[in-house]
Amino acid sequence: MARAGRTSWRGLRWARRVTQIASAALFLALIAATASLTGSGFDAATSATVPYPVEAFLDIDPFIGALVVLSTGAIPGALVFGGIVLALALLLGRAFCGWICPFGAMHHGISEAPPGRPAAARIAANRPRAYQKMKYVVLAVSLVAAICGSAIGGLLDPISLATRGVSLTVVPFVNYALGGALEAGAGSGVGALQGASDALYEATSGVAVYQRGFLVVGGVLVAIVFVAALVANRWIPRFFCRGVCPLGAMLGTAGRFGVLALVKDAEACDGCGQCQVHCSQAAGPKPGEAWLRAECDLCLNCVAACPKGAIRFGLAGRKTDEKSAPDVGRRQVIAGAALGAAIVPILRTGTLTSPIGRPDPACIRPPGAVDEEEFLARCVRCGQCMKICPNNALHPALDEAGIEGLWTPVLVPKVGYCEPTCTLCTQVCPTAAIRRVREDEKTGKNGAPMVRIGTAFFDQGRCLPWAMGVPCTVCEEFCPTSPKAITTRETEVVVEGRTAVLKVPFVDPRLCNGCGACEHVCPVRDRAAVRVTSAGETRSPRSQLLLGGGDPTAGRKHGS
């Protein structure tokens, strides 16, 4: 009887493993899919649209949904799926964590990967401890901060953290490694190796974008946090899930009146501790100790491991030795809430480059980004926009957007510029911090007012024609607007007493969309002679440059 029961628990545990692996694989595939929107299978129209819901996992995350609902007072369309997950948690508690969460699956895999540790050490590591309370505090801080207008809780949301980590740490690293291998193969002079590296390139270029930069701006910090979260599993299994995860805290709290309970038979238990060896969440599975409902992720390890059939999941109802409310003190929650309320003004203190209320020149947001205040209320720092950008132009901010703006997207023209015909980043934002933008809005065609993300300024002291009398105007060649925002005029330039007549560049701020192409290509490579700042961005009244800037396309005419 006991034996038969154990076999079926084992079958179910396999079902969980398969679900977990499938979910993690889907998660990675959706991230990879953002790189393959070009190729012979696409034409101009199809390559402009993201064909898969690459942000699906973020959409179903109720914690992200809650942040945005609290910070904006509106329910974002796609995030209603999060409601379904939350409803499921009312019935099944943290089953999402054990079965579906792709970040959970990564933690689980690393925790279980060999070499394993002795049983006694695992039992000690899996004992319920005070650090598990931390996640409830994280949840309280995040939710109250959201009420105060900041989506900063996204920093520790598991789906956001995993998307950001894979996109901005793993992918660049893989690119870097593959790129090195390709160059070595191609430069080897050995025909077979050269052929092999070319084949490798063809096979992987659809998934990995090769010019993607490695760890730029705030990216180093992204990598440190992501890697630390994964490595921590080797000391405390699923440490992030147990101690940090605000989504886990939320689902655990929601599952308080869940329908399943761990039913324990103290008589049958001989105290071998197998359940504790395998418990993934430190949820107290052993008869004699309290089962922590809000911690348990229904991984089924304990019931599958028990040689005596002394524990099983059954319908809740009868009083069992369990603790159903989250194991956290009221005082801690209140302190967390107070911190959440205090943290927003603290984080919004000015920095040197952007004192309070003044835009930072380097805070160039993606096209379609809403005005800064609302942007910070919505952006959960998932990194989707940064990952999908074909030019690798978007990067996680360090302090360009103030302290609060850590890891929000900023455009770094030196690395990549914003292609005016591309609207990919505007299609993948799960929280509408970047609203959808049509191509004609970016180019200002068909009567649409042009979306401008900044303005280019010439540094005439560094510009080759202006300062040195050397022909150049590469910036004019690359300026993609029509008519061009950069025009040239034949001008007499005096250099060392010699007069040269050559074309010098000017920018027309009414035509410039701030894409940064000019800064990107300027041959003055260290500090370009033309640079873009956030001045004049259409999303923000406080950044306006020109009087009557309401219609940036006013006065557009084809120049000659």
Next chain:
Amino acid sequence: MNGTWDRRAFIKRVALGCAGMGGIATAGTLLVDAGRDAPLAATRSSQVRDFRAGLDLEEIARLVVSAAGEAAEATRAAIASLGGMGRFVRRGETVVIKPNVGWDRTPLQAANTNPAVVAALVALCVEAGAASVVVTDNSCNEAGRCFTRSGIWKAAEGAGAAVVLPAPHRFRAYDLGGVALGRMPVLTAAVEADRFINVPIAKHHGLSVFTGAMKNLYGVLGGRRDRLHQRIDDSIADLADFVRPTLTVMDATRVLVRNGPQGGDIGDTEEVGRVIASVDQVAVDAHACGLVHVARADLPYLRLAAARGLGAADPGRVSLREIS
């Protein structure tokens, strides 16, 4: 042991130590970087790529301007008028076709070569028995998007070509041996074939005024192309000198008359409906610049190229044949 010492063991140690030091010294001497004292490489030996070798093209020195129907048809008519693709591509040869795939633009914006012209040429090469046809370019914008949105990836593959995108491992240094251009990374796929067909589009350009056949050869270069503008006319002539195409087929079906070389608005283009073909790339440019309203006299690089014997800067010197 105890207080006594073993002379033999001592000598052995000293010998080993000396041998070790000697070894390190020898290795150091062998491995030392001679770079410091080496003279700066002063190579000026051009590695010209002449894709006409073995063909007799003298007698077909003429310029064909074809307005025979749509892009593909006009292209075929132009090649037929030059004696058919078989004159340029022999059975079993490898061919590289170099269109302009510089920009993330769609065909109607006329910043890249018309994909139908490219596809027609690929098909003609395949029909002529080419062993392989490669279509490649080093784009200015992100290459994957340029090849996709120009329609060239799909069209070229559909016609039987292999599309090769630029990637860092696909470049090798060549010595262009020019007046302005020396050693530069070159897209290997673009210059490692038996035959090279240059397929530019006629466009306005802010600095060089007109970009056509010779300027299109920028696309075989990698590295710091941003400095070429500093001596743009010499650079263009150097390139035409380095790559001597078997054939030049210019797309002038729709041309970009302002805001070049990217355009961005259909209003920047004009429909011309022509395809121009010749073995003389200088003559092609000299003729085509008029289509975007640029005078030959405004193109110093035509004179520079002609002076090097690369072709005729005066199209009056080649026989013009118009087909409609």
